[in-house]
Amino acid sequence: MLTSSERVFGGRFASGAAPTLPTLLAGRAAVAGDEPALTWLATTLTWAALDRRVTAVATALCQVTEPGQRAAILIARPVDHIVAFLGALRAGLVAIPLAPGNRAAVTDAEPSIVLATADTVAATRRFLSASDTCGHRVLAVDIVEETREFTEAPVAAGDVAYLQYPAGVMVTHANVVANARQAAAVLPGRTIVTWRPPSDPLGLLLAVAVPITTGRPVVLVDRSGFRPPPDAGTLVSATDPDLGRLQEAFAPGALRVCHVVAEATAVVTVEGEPAGQRIAIVGPGGRRWPTGEAGEIWVSGPNVGRGYWNRPAESARVFCAFLADDDEPRWWLRTGDLGFLDGAGALSVTGRIAAGHDSQDLQVTAKAAHPAVHEAAAFGGEQAVVVVELRPGALPPRGEVERAVRAALSAEHGLTPRRVVVRSLGGLR
Known part of the structure; x- marks a missing residue:
C-alpha cells in the first residue's frame, strides 16, 4: 500500500538505508554509552546498559521466532516494557505494546510470542489460557542472559515496526522515527519527562522514540504528585484529564499541548x-x-x-x-x-466524529435525500453536523433541502442532526 509519507516525500524512507530505533540505539551506545538514557524510580539505565538488555532480549527471541512474526508485550513496569519493545524490533519482529489484560488486542493480533517479566509469567499464562487464541510462548525479558554475539535482523524502513491498539494501527520503522524528529523539533528542555505508559502512542514516542532519536534522556514518572526535574520538558495531549494540574507543575514553556492521532503515530500539532x-x-x-x-x-x-x-x-x-x-x-x-x-x-x-454512525453512511443518505444535493459531508456522530452542497444552478425553496436531509437521516439512521448546513455556489443558504 502506498502511504502518504512515501508519496509526499518522494520515497525518501522507502529504502532500507533509513535508520530504525534499534540501529539508532546502537549508535547512542557506541558514542555515549555511559550517559543516562532512561530513569524510573531508583533505576537508571545508560545507553550502553539499555543496548545490552535489548540485545539480550533480541537474542532470546531469535531462538524461538522468525522475523516478521508478532510479539505482544504485556508488561506494566515501564523500563522492562521499553526493553521488550526494542528487543522485539531488534529481532525483526512486529511489536505489540499493550497494557496487561488487553484481551481484545491479543485476540486480534494473534502474536507468536508474549513478553512478560519473571514475576508475571504465571499470571500471563493464566490470562492467555482464558483467551480465545492459540497457545503462546511466554518469555520473561528481565531474566534473559546477556550476550555479545548477535547479528541484528535486517529490516526495511517501510516494514511494520509495531501495531498500535485499540485500532491496530500499523506503524512502520520510518513512521516512528519521522514522528520522533517532528516532535523533537518543538519539544523543550534537555531532559524529557513523561507519565504516559509505553503502550500509549504519546507515551511510546516520548519514552522511547524521541530519546533514542535525539539522545536526550527521559525520566519516567507517576502522574500524581511529581516535580519535574530542572530543564525538563514534555508534550501533553490536549485531551489529558489532568491537563490543568500538569500545566501548573511545569515552568512556563516547558510543557506544550499537542494533538495526538494514533493513525499518525502520535503527534500531529503542537500548540496548534x-x-x-x-x-x-x-x-x-x-x-x-x-x-x-x-x-x-x-x-x-x-x-x-x-x-x-x-x-x-x-x-x-x-x-x-x-x-x-x-x-x-x-x-x-x-x-x-x-x-x-x-x-x-x-x-x-x-x-x-463519534462512534455509532459511520460518516460515509450518513453522507450517502444526505446526498440522496434531495435531487438538488450534489455532495454531502457528515461530522460528529450523535451530535452530527451535516453539510450539503447544491448542484450548480439549483435553487430549491429555502428550507426544503434541510428538511429533506433531516427526514432521511431520521428514517434511515434514527438520527436527529444538530445542524444541517446547505451551501450553494454563492455561499450558505
Missing part, C-alpha cells in the same frame, strides 16, 4: 502548529475548506501509518483519501477529528 505535516480541513467531495470553516481534519506526512491490521477496506478509506483540489496527487489520512485552520495556519480541534 503542524508538526512537520500537511493539514487540510475537508468538506463534501473531498474538497479543501477555506480558512476559518470547520470540517474534517486530514493529515499527510511521513509519520502517517500504513493502515489497520487485517482491515484492508477500512485502511483504504481512512489512510488513502484524495483531496480534490490538491496541488499534486498524494494520499491523506482522514483523522475523524473536526476543526478549522486560522489565517496563520494554526489548527483548532473542535470535536470528534
Whole structure:
C-alpha cells in the first residue's frame, strides 16, 4: 500500500538505508554509552546498559521466532516494557505494546510470542489460557542472559515496526522515527519527562522514540504528585484529564499541548502548529475548506501509518483519501477529528466524529435525500453536523433541502442532526 509519507516525500524512507530505533540505539551506545538514557524510580539505565538488555532480549527471541512474526508485550513496569519493545524490533519482529489484560488486542493480533517479566509469567499464562487464541510462548525479558554475539535482523524502513491498539494501527520503522524528529523539533528542555505508559502512542514516542532519536534522556514518572526535574520538558495531549494540574507543575514553556492521532503515530500539532505535516480541513467531495470553516481534519506526512491490521477496506478509506483540489496527487489520512485552520495556519480541534454512525453512511443518505444535493459531508456522530452542497444552478425553496436531509437521516439512521448546513455556489443558504 502506498502511504502518504512515501508519496509526499518522494520515497525518501522507502529504502532500507533509513535508520530504525534499534540501529539508532546502537549508535547512542557506541558514542555515549555511559550517559543516562532512561530513569524510573531508583533505576537508571545508560545507553550502553539499555543496548545490552535489548540485545539480550533480541537474542532470546531469535531462538524461538522468525522475523516478521508478532510479539505482544504485556508488561506494566515501564523500563522492562521499553526493553521488550526494542528487543522485539531488534529481532525483526512486529511489536505489540499493550497494557496487561488487553484481551481484545491479543485476540486480534494473534502474536507468536508474549513478553512478560519473571514475576508475571504465571499470571500471563493464566490470562492467555482464558483467551480465545492459540497457545503462546511466554518469555520473561528481565531474566534473559546477556550476550555479545548477535547479528541484528535486517529490516526495511517501510516494514511494520509495531501495531498500535485499540485500532491496530500499523506503524512502520520510518513512521516512528519521522514522528520522533517532528516532535523533537518543538519539544523543550534537555531532559524529557513523561507519565504516559509505553503502550500509549504519546507515551511510546516520548519514552522511547524521541530519546533514542535525539539522545536526550527521559525520566519516567507517576502522574500524581511529581516535580519535574530542572530543564525538563514534555508534550501533553490536549485531551489529558489532568491537563490543568500538569500545566501548573511545569515552568512556563516547558510543557506544550499537542494533538495526538494514533493513525499518525502520535503527534500531529503542537500548540496548534503542524508538526512537520500537511493539514487540510475537508468538506463534501473531498474538497479543501477555506480558512476559518470547520470540517474534517486530514493529515499527510511521513509519520502517517500504513493502515489497520487485517482491515484492508477500512485502511483504504481512512489512510488513502484524495483531496480534490490538491496541488499534486498524494494520499491523506482522514483523522475523524473536526476543526478549522486560522489565517496563520494554526489548527483548532473542535470535536470528534463519534462512534455509532459511520460518516460515509450518513453522507450517502444526505446526498440522496434531495435531487438538488450534489455532495454531502457528515461530522460528529450523535451530535452530527451535516453539510450539503447544491448542484450548480439549483435553487430549491429555502428550507426544503434541510428538511429533506433531516427526514432521511431520521428514517434511515434514527438520527436527529444538530445542524444541517446547505451551501450553494454563492455561499450558505
